[in-house]
Amino acid sequence: MSHPLSVGLGEVRLSRKGAEQLSIFGLGSCVAVFLYCPTCETVAAAHVVLPKSPESHRDDGNEPGRYADRAIPLLVSEMARAGVPRCQLRAAIVGGAAVLGFTSAIGDQNIQAVREELGRVGIPIEQEDVGGSRGRTVVFDAAARRLDVRVLAAPNTKI
Amino acid sequence: MREGADPHALGPVLADLLGVPVELSELGRHELSLRELPNLAGPAEDPSVAVYLSDENGRGAQILLLFPLPDARALGDLMLGEGAPSEAILDACREVGNVIAGRFLSDLADRESGRLTPTTPVSTVDMAGAVISSVLANSPEGTSVLSLGIRMHAAHRRIGATLILMRLGLAP
Secondary structure, X not given: OOEEEEOOOOOEEEEOOOOEEEEEEEEOOOEEEEEEOOOOOOEEEEEXXXXXXXXXXXXXXXXXXXEHHHHHHHHXXXXXXXXXXXXXXEEEEEEOOOOOHHHHHHHHXXXXXXXXHHXXXXXXXXXXXXXXXXXXXEEEEOOOOEEEEEOOXXXXXXX | OOOOOOHHHHHHHHHXXXXXXXXXXXXEEEEEOXXXXXXXXXXXXXXXXXXXXXXXXXXXXXXXXXXXXXXXXXHHHHHHOOOOOHHHHHHHHHHHHHHHHHHHHHHHHHHHOOOOOEOOOEEEEEXXXXXXXXXXXXXXXXXXXXXXXXXXXXXXXXXXXXXXXXXXXXXX
C-alpha cells in the first residue's frame, strides 16, 4: 500500500521504497524537482522556493532545498549516497506558476535556475509541467517513476 | 510583532459596506515562521479566494486575505444575493479584502508614524498553499508574519477568513 511522503517548503526528501509516493501540495511559484533512476525505485525531491542563494546566506541545515543552486547538488549527492550514480539520474520538474500576476518573475526565474543547474550537472529532464498561472499539487510515484499533477478542477474554480 | 488592528473595530466599517450589522471576532492570532505558512489556512490544496495588497511605497508590508470557497460564496450571497456569478463574488471579496487590509495598513502606519499606501488589491481563486507560497517567495529575508483567523457574523451567516500580515524588519 503506497503512502505519501510530503515535501515541505525548502525541504529535501529521499525515498528508497518503491511503495512510496513523494508529494508536494499547493505549488505556486515554487518548483518541485525530482531526481530518479530508470532502473531502481530511489527518488529524491526538493521543494525549491527561490532561484539563487544570497551571498549572505548561511547554511544552518534548515531548508536545504530552498534555493535551486544549492538544492540540486544536494539532491545529486543524496542519490549518490543511496547508491545511484549521476549517469543514471533523470529529472522531473513541476511548478513555477504565476498564481498572482506579480509572482510571474519568480516562477520563471525558478524554472530557469532549475534547468540551468540540471544542465550544469548533466541530468536530463524527462518529465515536466511548468509555468502557467495555476497552482499545482504533484505526486511522484516512485515505483512507476511517473508524475501525477493536479490543478483545481473547473467546479472548484467557479465560486 | 505588535502591529495589527483589532478586528472588532472593523465591524462597523464592514457594516457600512454590507448594509447589515456585522460582528467580527478573532479566532486566533499567531506569529509564525515562513515555513509554517503554507498549511495555515487549511490543507494547502484546498481552493480559496485570495486577496492581496502591499504597500505602494515599498516598505515591506504585505497583506493576504484568504476565504475558503464556501465562505467566499456566503459573502457573495450576503452582498449580492444568492446565485451571483463568480466574477461578481470575486469583486465582492476584493472589496471586503480592501477594507480589512486598508484598515490594518492604516493601523500599522499610525504605530510607525509613517505613511503606508495600499496597492490596488489583486485576487485569484486557487489552492491556498500555492497562493501563500508564491507570496512568501516574493517576500525578502527577514520578513516576519502575523496570522489572524477572523469570523464575520452578519445576517445569520458566519464567514471565516485567514488574514496574513507580513512585515519586513520587525522581529516577532
